Amino acid sequence: MEKMNIPWLILSLQIFIFFSLNRQLAFGADTVSANQSLSGTQTIVSSGGHFVLGFFKPGNSSNYYIGMWYGKVNQQTAVWVANREIPVHDIHSSELKVSNGNLVLFNESQVPIWSTNISSSSNSVVAVLEDGGNLVLKDGPKSSTPLWQSLHHPTHTWLPGGKLSLNRRTNQSQLLTSWKNSEDPAPGLFSLELDPNGTNQYFIQWNRSEQYWTSGAWDPQTRIFSLVPEMRLNEIYNYSYVSNENESYFTCFMILLL
Known part of the structure; x- marks a missing residue:
């Protein structure tokens, strides 16, 4: 598998045209x-x-x-x-x-x-x-x-507004997990989660044991992770890292460009 260096690409939103037919619920019903x-x-x-x-x-x-x-x-x-x-x-x-x-x-x-x-x-x-x-x-x-x-319960894709978090009271992580393959969405080998040891960085792990990639620590001054300089190039997302006695989490929101 090709090594992933910029996991933030899963945040991208593409706009095309979609048509949907619905037989019982009205078209457009949400x-x-x-x-x-x-x-x-x-x-x-x-x-x-x-x-x-x-x-x-x-x-x-x-x-x-x-x-x-x-x-x-x-x-x-x-x-x-x-x-x-x-x-x-x-x-x-x-x-x-x-x-x-x-x-x-x-x-x-x-x-x-x-x-x-x-x-x-x-x-x-x-x-x-x-x-x-x-x-x-x-x-x-x-x-x-x-x-x-x-x-708050993502599976494999990180959407704007979602949180990847660590509950500091229970030590439970909210993480992303890859599919097994393109035809089986069951959890695969790779996961992205906040370091359960309490550091303010994210790990991509293989089989929940071997570290494959790390974001580096969060820098509150530059508001990026130290090993992801590409975050500086993205002007459509507002990133935020929060850590307190109850939880630590990273989230992002899309910036509306007028």
């Missing part, structure tokens, strides 16, 4: 509510059409996954996968729906194989796909407080 579900070729689309959520099949694989992909890119490019380790085979009898306050994926046997897994008993929970690529679970469509959000 919400799954308690009386709706996704199955077959049904999708939800963010309000500006930038992201789509539904079942997809990577490459020539016979397996299907619930995932999110760019809505305005010619080639379907997945950026988030829910059931990356447990695929389904019949998308017409499998469904993604709100159940007992959670967003849950049921396979063809109606067995739950993935869930947002939060403590919620509300009957008004909805899942909304936002235009920044964030799938948000909240208590009612007008609620501004997320119960769960995909940006």
Whole structure:
């Protein structure tokens, strides 16, 4: 595998044209509510059409996954996968729906194989796909407080607004993990995570044991990682590194250019 020197490339956003046909949910609908579900070729689309959520099949694989992909890119490019380790085979009898306050994926046997897994008993929970690529679970469509959000549970792609973090109380990392291969989104050999030893740098690890690449330490003056000088050349992202007694995390946001 070719050595990756600039992992920030996964943040790029491409704009092309996308057309989507939806058989039951209205075209452009961005919400799954308690009386709706996704199955077959049904999708939800963010309000500006930038992201789509539904079942997809990577490459020539016979397996299907619930995932999110760019809505305005010619080639379907997945950026988030829910059931990356447990695929389904019949998308017409499998469904993604709100159940007992959670967003849950049921396979063809109606067995739950993935869930947002939060403590919620509300009957008004909805899942909304936002235009920044964030799938948000909240208590009612007008609620501004997320119960769960995909940006805090990335799989293999780091989108603007997402966090790669280390919980300093539990020592648990929120990391990115490569696919096994182009047709299998199950976790592969490479991961990107904040150093669990407490230093303010990121490691790409092979098989969770051997260090493959490091960003170097965060420099608060230049606001870049010391071994990633290319960050200076990128003027469309605003980077931020935060560290306190509870957590450390790195995030970025796109700068709107007028």
